[in-house]
Amino acid sequence: MKQYQHPTADQITLTGVLHALSDPVRLNYVQCLAQSIGEQACGTVPTSVAKSTMSHHIRVLREAGIIHIRPYGTQSLISLRSDELEKKFPGVFTSVLTAAKSSDVVELP
Amino acid sequence: MKQYQHPTADQITLTGVLHALSDPVRLNYVQCLAQSIGEQACGTVPTSVAKSTMSHHIRVLREAGIIHIRPYGTQSLISLRSDELEKKFPGVFTSVLTAAKSSDVVELP
DNA sequence: TTTATTGTTCTACAACTATCGAACTATAAT
């Protein structure tokens, strides 16, 4: 079984979070996750890039502390670490998500 | 006289702003600007990088729509475009600044 | 057991980026 390494709250950096969210593909993915409820498998979110590319993006999000990955069968169930992020950087994550949602800022390449 | 090109409000993208703020040197610089009042010359903010490197970072911030540059003699007076950013992406800029200020997240390399 | 499903890892590559020194520009001061 796959073991995923997640950063603890104090290991999460602001610049790391901002960098992870600054990619259109990742921001779009995170925004889709936020609109869903609970956990989502990787494949359930529509993407415009290859499977291996998405795997890379998901790792970046995980290492930045934005998502949590839980293996379930052959799937990887993804959930946002919204609460921890909100606690560590109040307003940052929520305002970014709102901004991403309320306009066409998320342009897939 | 140097002519600087600034993006209009509708040319500013969320990913562009996030990317510009995701660099420690730039985030530190912006945070210093925010703690000052009004315009600041480039040189008045302490940095840990070379002059030419700082010039590069300042251009990135300008092209992302985060700062405004006004030539004044031999100096470049910098001001934050806080109001425009707040209007376009409510809460994003302010929350990032607060997060950067309230902890040691800004680590100069 | 064989096949299908889901996602990861590896390799490669092209594009981008942060960094710096050196040369340059333009204004200010002497």
Add this chain to the structure above:
DNA sequence: ATTATAGTTCGATAGTTGTAGAACAATAAA
């Protein structure tokens, strides 16, 4: 006019990153 000051621009370089295909691993379904 000469010197000083404040930034910009130009190479060059080392490191990072987004992309995708191929091979792989692990579980599920037949």
